[in-house]
Amino acid sequence: MVFPVQSNHLNLGALLVLAALLGSAIEHGLSPDMIILSDKARQFPILVHALCWVHAERGIRSLKGVTAQQRLEIEEVTLALWEYYRQLKAYRDSPTDAQKQRLTERFDEIFDKRYHRHYGLNLAMKQFCAHKEELLRVLDSPLLPLHTNAAEADIREYVTRRKISSGTRHDDGRRVRDLTGGQKGLGCR
Structure with a gap:
């Protein structure tokens, strides 16, 4: 995906200038497969995009939880997230196809869950699932950092x-x- 910037975020003139600059950069040797790691900022949805794990986690960290059950669920998800993050870091050091498959499945186990009467946490989990490809870009490019x-x-x-x-x-x-x-x-x- 080379230039998926949506026109509602930029006026047409700015969009054309950015497209021309990117086209020129590619024509002069920039790889269209270059991976851009960002915090989901709107100015970076160009080329191949990867998402920063530290920024993604903020959606969960910002939750407080009204009940003891909600606070426990937030804590459990946070612990699972950081354990998963450590596994991704280990994968970067010695990637294997088996590990890649296991990490992909584990992502779904952690983030494709829904919690009863916990709208905020469910919304945060949906965001992780919606950005799964960008968060797991490291599985295809182990040299990629996990955060910005x-x-x-x-x-x-x-x-x-x-x-x-x-x-x-x-x-x-x-x-x-x-x-x-x-x-x-x-x-x-």
Whole structure:
């Protein structure tokens, strides 16, 4: 799948520009089979997409549970999810077809469950199932990371500053921010 961006997320002009840029990149050697790992952000549904497990888990972590039974179910799913994550990491080190099959089946055992009177958890489980192919992309490409944390570390300070200051409101401020941010990346403080 090369460019499945939906036009309701971008205006037609932006969509055409992105399509032209991607087409040019592919024409100049970018593999159409390149895997893009993201947090499900709308700007990344290009080429072959993989989904970050840490971001996917947030849908479950955000649940609180009203009853003791709901809290227990959330805890059980969370434990099963992280145990499964560890199994995926182990698979990356020494992948086999048998392990791939077992992990695919285990995904369904964990996430294709429904919980009685627990709408929030059921919705989170549906999201995992809806994105199964993207979450299990690592089974076909074991070198693929399971999360985007390393990539996000580069931008974390910028986002924190932007949130604290409510963004930069003037062009001069943006230029200073961009210049000093670049110097920090080079080790200049």
